Amino acid sequence: MTAGTSRQPAPADGRPEYFAVARVEGAESVRTASDGDLWPSAWADDGQLYAACGDGLGFDLTAPWADIVVNRIEGTPATSLTGARLASGRDVAPVWTDPDRYNSKPTGMVAVDGNGDGHDELYLAVQDLRYGTDPSAFNEAPAAGIVRSEDYGHTWQAPRQPMFTDHVFTTVMFLDFGRSNRLSAQFGPPYVYAYGLDHNWRTSYDGCVPDPQDLYLARVAPQAVQDRAAWTFFSGLDRGQPVWSADIGDRAPVLTDTARRHAGLTVAGPSGGTTIAQGGVVYNEPLNRFLYSSWTEYTFELFEAPLPWGPWRHALTHDFGPYPWLGPDAAWPRHGGYATTIPSKFISVDGRDLWLQSNWFWRASTTEGRTYRFSLRRLRLDPATEPGDTVDGPRIEANLAAPGAGAHAVATAARSGRLDVLNDGRVDVGEDSWNGTPKATDHWGYHWARRKPMNRLRYVSGPYDFNGGWFTEPPRVEVRVAGRWRDTEATIDPPYQPGPEATGHRVYDFTFAEVHADGIRLTGPPGGAEHYSAISELSVFHVESP
Template sequence: MLCGLLAVSFVAWTAQGLDRAKLDRARDELAARGTRTFIVMWNGEIAYEWYAPNQEPNQRLGTASLAKALVGGISLMVAVEDGLLDVDDPAWKYIRAWRNDPVRSKITIRHLVTHTSGIEDAEQDGLPHEKLPGWKGAFWRRDPDPFSIAIHQAPVRFEPGTKYAYSNPGFAALAYAVTASLKGTPHRNIRALLKHRVFEPIGLRDEEWSIGYDRPYDVDGLRLYATWGGGSFTARAVARIGQWMLQRGRWNDRPLVDSTILDRAVADAGMPKPARTPGNPNPASGLGWWTNEDGVWRNVPTDAFAGAGAGHRVLLVVPSLKLVVVRNGDWLNEEGGAEGFWGAIEQFVFNPVIGALGLEPPYRPSPVVAGVHWAPADQIVRRARGSDNWPVTWADDDALYTAYGDGWGFEPRLDAKLSLGLAKVHGPAQHFQGVNLRAASAERIGDGDAGEKASGILMVDGTLYLWVRNAGNSKLGWSLDDGRTWSWSDWTFTESLGHPAFLNFGKNYAGARDTYVYIYSPDRDSAYKPADRLVLARVPKDRIRERDAYEFLERVDAAGGPVWTRDIARRGAAFSFPGLVYRSQVTYHPALKRYLLCGIIPIGDTRFDGGFGLYDAPEPWGPWTTVFFTRKWDTGPGENCSFPTKWMSADGKTVWMVFSGDDHFSVRQATLEMRK
């Protein structure tokens, strides 16, 4: 019998960046809170594995509602992969009894899988399932079967798609619909579909898993298995499924599910979210999975997703960290405890494991800069409370021009909150003054991704240029009169370049390396999703407004020179940090003759807590090295950061960082320590 700590892999703990002592402490806390299994997979290997006494690795444990992801979510993905149904199909196409129902006929597959169908849950007043009255008790007793009850008896309590309300019967209806879509296929029920299309190919043996409370129900000529609960898996089987999900549906270089379908499953499905209360960070719903896309789990990267069930049985997958975590057992918190369902998982599982994982810089140390010494945090100057973004450029009138988002600008603040507003900053970093710049042809409204926002700004030969994101994907504006009036391109970047930012040189683009303007962006259509890499574009400075004049870095050749292409589909990487490339700004440091790239690390709510990296290179395309790197700075770095050339000392040692921490125009002094 295996019990206590089972060390499947102790390989290079320090090199891996896993802090074993921290994981031991997390294990001790989990063990004290009823945990029976705890697995951490990293880089495709089991790095930490623990079982409670009398619990063995080959012993299956119930999943509760974790089955909604492992069974319901995955079976839906495979059916979509095969073209058997679409998530926006009306459910009545597969549940024929609903076709003429005035309310149920409005329910779609998306509604069922995201708990927005309006179908009432089979719960009441905290009663045990065996004591529930009426159709609710019959659903859990499976008398005569739960599917007929969900389809014919469970009432619809609101207009489908208008609210969130967790629904086990909704998932029963989903199981019926998916199974109906399998008619005429080689695998005519969900168990056969999972076994042959996913579980066997990734190496799961039959004895490692079961679904549907170990029995099917034959209804309307369909063999139906429960997908809302009733699963039973070994911890290693769950971890293996998590690793397959992390690998975007591939196993041994074979795609079992198309990666785009899997990406849709673990992304925010765009439906109403559950209520979020203090201590209970309820995530948004994907397609059977829960997603951290909006950063509700503050210390977890935004590409994370999870499945979870009663008893805090949870599978966490974080692709950017190559991390899979499995926990099974009893409830983590006491009845009536301060932590809600997700609050307890976050506190006792997510945060300790993330905290034990050291995040290493993506590049070796800088050969020029040995370190960075920051002024104390209490010396940070903050202006423009409640406004963020703040890309900056040094203009011909010696002012820094900038743009803010979701705020009211500098004091005195505007009456209206703007999604995109402009401002000028006068004076040295030690005592600057910010002034709002009104420009009706540039200002926008709309919070978050509902409003266009600035991502990059540049002055070249007296003309201000502005990149605007959230514009499907991004578009260009320009002003010939110092930002008072603006014209806009009749084209947009629709592939990649979701957050384009200009490479800034000196005053009015003085000191530029050549006659081109350079643009960086995470290789994403959206400004809100981390990428694996930054892409780099260039355009002659006298043709910035012409889409056909843009070239894209395809690769760097063996001699270190750039190879450019007009075809954006052939774009390559200018900077790589898999899963952790986010909003970035680049400035040329003339004294060092180096390019400084400041990039936010997209873990948690970086406005108030988080980290960033500062990198340098001799050319805009690299090779990059690391000047400074922290996963957790002593203050929130915000969502954007840069080092304006105007605020660099002549000897290059003193620089000032502009960042949007705490939703302000924040400025902090730094001293660069040079290598001898």
Template sequence: MPAGKLYPPYPRSKFIKGITFDWSSRIRLAPGSDNWPLTWADDGHQYTVFGDGGGFGGTNAEGRVSMGVARIEGGRKDYKTANVWGGVEAENPATFTGKSWGLISIDGTFYMWRSGEASEDCFEFQQLYRSHDRGAAWEATEVRFDVDSFDRSRGFFVPTFLQFGQDYNGARDEYVYIYAPEVKSLVWELQVPGEISLLRVPKDKLGSRQHYEFFAGLDKAYAPVWTSDPERRRPVFYDANGTMRVNAVFNPGLKRYILTAQHTARNYGWGIYEAEEPWGPWRTIYYSDCFVPDEWPCKLVSYLSFSPKWWDNDGWEFVLVFSGREYNDAWNSIEGGFIL
């Protein structure tokens, strides 16, 4: 882990003063599998994507797939799990490899970003897939971004969806919003400086590449400007320390957009931010070079994902899912709360 103190890129939030984690509530499952972005589907269950393992009930070797989809049923303390596509005793076999940090349910249809064919290939292409049977089978759409999609930049990678309520109910408008870190080097590591772009597309046109737009800054009235030209895009988030994988969710109780982003190395520091709009301005809730408690022997954390279903106490309480390396290379859920 890099030495020296790193400072957050945005001022502290005046609305959310801090954050607490109840480490005694930790539930650890699926050792060997990682990532775990979450979406809340029309059937009331949450769904997630895992990588490089056997999923729930599996291990790093048993049932191992490059990428799989799983279902989480129930409440924050008593949930049950099942592998839908790939993994141990899966309901359906996985049919292609890759990695994903972006899954969403909209009007009963699932959409998933496939980022390359493996972690080290995540820069190669970002392609959108679709499922009409809650993850049992997947088909590729025409939406694909690769190196040929950009003339004057290296493009972006590992896109993630902004999550709203169940099956995208409660969304701010008819658009779907997508956050994507910018590629600065072709090494599977923290990208420095850290920049995150924002895309949007009408929710009924998700499978049509020509309908995608990119955030291009703010006008004089501080309203967002959108463009169909990817070379005119401007980041909605910047951290000189760097960034890599991100997660985004709308908290309906607090009426805030919550963004998580790495900033130290690919398995260490994380920041948690809030904003009143998907494009900011962002305020810092939490910024640390080491996410887990000091007494834990394993410090490696590679992804944080807020559950879009398990809010409580008008959004002040939450469940966070994380994964990492070594002992943290698993599904880990913990409860926590924001401080007013």
């Protein structure tokens, strides 16, 4: 399994990072006998997970194809997952817009007892998404509605007209508040909360509608989920408290992110994707954190917040690089996906181990496989420790990044996703940061769940070609203390001479004043025509002062 290319950027508002470690696997690690994509899910009172997929067969590989399929999923990732197909196509939801140009796609699901009969109903948000062979296929979602099942997904009741129109709030993602929406009551009346996107479910690559850059929030009483008039929308804060309006025109985003990933891509493929897209929001009760999992064409994105309305902060980017990817059957698989969700049912008791679902089929190799199914991979989250917490004290001269020392390798990007190269003890194997974009800055480093004393970083450069592999100036050392990254003055032995001559498994020692930190990275502008740096080994030490 790949070590991953996760990185945690400093929050733009200057506040400390909440997570010391946020790391997702670079490829699928749990597969199922299913077919389809999207898979928004809900954990119901009967203990089962219910999920809807788009454009596939669901959990019956002999059944007919449908644009939407509802499934029941039993088991856990640690044991095994099996499923059953329950309903599909027009038995689940109508197409409210022109059926010749649009079909149904699931975007969110919640299980809650709204009618008071002692059993959950399932509510499924469905959008009309453009399809076909013209350039606008998958690039606009003009309408959406919510369908209801009172028999755990076997039959469905749908409104005759869509609840949301004119491309406004048409990608609806219910907040996953755990089994039967029970955790909602910790934040006031037990509303059903739903996040929404305007225009489209992801970047609209033909430009027929604006790209989503805002995440909106609404709430509704459990007994009125299908009553559009009962919905209210977050419209801002008044002295720190959320304000709600019945007028959707008053809505205000809880999160705005104008960042674009892989802008200026130098190889074939979509570029400049926005980080706000159809994913999922889940409440992690043990960590008391809300998590919004999103994605772009080539990255996973994670945002976190203390409350449903924020303040939201960017916590993680995992860059898989441009296509082609390596499928789950490859020797060293590396692939991302879309429609990222984190089912609350699979969150560990301490909240630190989670499972992320995503799908991928584009340019998938027939020999290396694809993940066009209910597909999971591990996500690890460790909150930052308090400044006064005990510092782990390793023996002098020990490599703090050695295997088994709890170090999680991070980088801006890694061409093959092999960050295990950084601490495998071999200088004859290297990795570089090429990702097809003209990056201004690279970094290679480590995160730990607890602070470590350190005062030396050893960098062994990697191979190069004429397109890159070096830094254009001597790289700097940055350390993370109390959730904030800062430069630390370091001497470099031998001096770093920018250019190809700095590569080829050369050893550089960066020595600095002792610091207790839970993160360290080597950073600088990458060189060459393709703007990437290279590395063979990266070690961290706490050495005796001379």
